[in-house]
Amino acid sequence: MHLKRYRRATLKDALRAVREELGPDALVLSTREVTATGVRGLMGGREIELTAAAERPMVPDTRHSDPEPVIAARRSRSDRAIDQITARLEAAGLPTDLAREIAKSHPVTRRRGADTDSIKETLARELSAIVAGDEPYAPIEVFVGPPGVGKTTTIAKIAAQERARRGQRLALLGADGFRVGAIEQLRLYADILGAQFSAARTPDEFARALDQTAHPLLVDTAGRSPSDDVAKEMFRALGTRTNVRTHLVIPATTSARSAERLFERFADARPTRVVLTRLDEADTIGPLVNVLLARQVPLSFFGTGQNVPVDLHRVTAPVLADWLMGEMVQGAVA
Ligand SMILES: Nc1nc2c(ncn2[C@@H]2O[C@H](COP(=O)(O)OP(=O)(O)OP(=O)(O)O)[C@@H](O)[C@H]2O)c(=O)[nH]1
Ligand SMILES: [Mg+2]
Structure with a gap:
């Protein structure tokens, strides 16, 4: 659809110009009387402004060069601005379709020459569904995920930050009783922080520990799939409780496909949050954002290095928008 605006002395003149340029099928969208341009306008002269639309491209008019910007041109400027924002978001690693959707939701009046801060505001608004924010702890917070992704480290960081910030001591439960040293690592952190610590090696011990340990309780699990019999029973014990929030811990370097597989593998654990670790090693988290949006699972924590x-x-x-736009957060902001 091509739009063009005409200004002529009379309606008849304007309609003739439309027919000559856009053909007999052109559609007149609006007409109004406006102050004439130039000296005639200064003398109080009036003229007709007519907006018309046609299916076919406009024929260049060499007889009457219209000084008014045409609406079609304005449209394409807006498209170009969307293209530019899309390109910025793609450069940040967001998949093209998602980048374009977000660019389109950028406020129309701020599209041209959009600065990073305004793009971050749009990102923050559009991605709010996958952000857990500063929510209070559930009585039981469980961390599951494949081996070596940073479950124990994440728990230690949370407990240490809470201790330092609010003086709150979160209790720790090690349900990873199958590997020598696995529980000891968590026990050591609990000792340093003066946190209550318990360990569970069997599903019975696990169920007892969930009831008897103080809350909020951070639960570390074995880095194995819940399809393992023992882990399965433990997850079943958790599944019967309403006071549990389960975080799936995934390295930020994971591909979208692998992340999908992890969600399937840990489906029994019913994760309702995702922790991304190793952001310090990832170029972008754009593809994972897409996976989380599709699943509507919010991000709870970012792990950005080895330091506890x-x-x-x-x-x-805002933290998510900063990371996406490549502006990393420094220091603890938990
Ligand atoms: N670079 C980087 N390393 C991390 C991060 N989080 C954890 N690590 C490191 O990853 C390694 C494994 O961390 P753990 O916390 O033991 O991982 P886990 O998931 O508990 O491992 P398993 O108990 O064996 O399943 C350690 O060397 C951590 O220091 C992170 O955000 N960035
Ligand atoms: Mg561990």
């Missing part, structure tokens, strides 16, 4: 406790951040909308 500073390399952990609660995921708020």
Whole structure:
């Protein structure tokens, strides 16, 4: 659809110009009387402004060069502005379709020459569904995920930050009783922090520990799939409780496909949050954002390095937007 605006002395003149340029099928969208341009306008002269639309491209008019910007041109300027924002978001690693959707939701009046801050505001707004924010702890917070992704480290960072910030001591439960040293690592952190610690090696011990340990309780699990019999029973014990929030811990370097597989593998654990670790090693988290949006699972924490406790951040909308636009958060903001 091609739009063009005409200004002529009379309606008849304007209609003739439309027919000559856009053909007999052109559609007149609006007409109005306006102050004439130039000297005639200064003398109080009036003229007709007519807007018309046609299916076919406009024929260049060499007889009457219209000084008014045409609406079609204005449209394409807006498209170009969307293209530019899309390109910025793609450069940040967001998949093209998602980048374009977000660019389109950028306020129309701020599209041209959009600065990074305004793009971050739009990102923060559009991605709020996958941000857990500064929510209070559930009585039982469980961390599951494949081996070596940073479950124990994440728990230690959370407990240490809470201790430092609010003097709150979160209790720790090690349900990873199958590997020598696995529980000891968590026990050591609990000792340092003066936190209550318990360990569970069997599903019975696990159920007892969930009831008897103080809350909020952070639960570390074995880095194995819940399809293992013992882990399965433990997850079943958790599934019967309403006071549990389960976080799936995934390295930020995971591909979208692998993340999908992890969600399937840990489906029994019913994760309702995702912790991304190793952001310090990832170029972008754009593809994972897409997976989380599709599943509507919010991000709870970002792990940004090996240092306990500073390399952990609660995921708020501005924090997520900062990371996506390549502006990393420094220091603890949990
Ligand atoms: N670079 C980087 N390393 C991390 C991060 N989080 C954890 N690590 C490191 O990853 C390694 C494994 O961390 P753990 O916390 O033991 O991982 P886990 O998931 O508990 O491992 P398993 O108990 O064996 O399943 C350690 O060397 C951590 O220091 C992170 O955000 N960035
Ligand atoms: Mg561990």
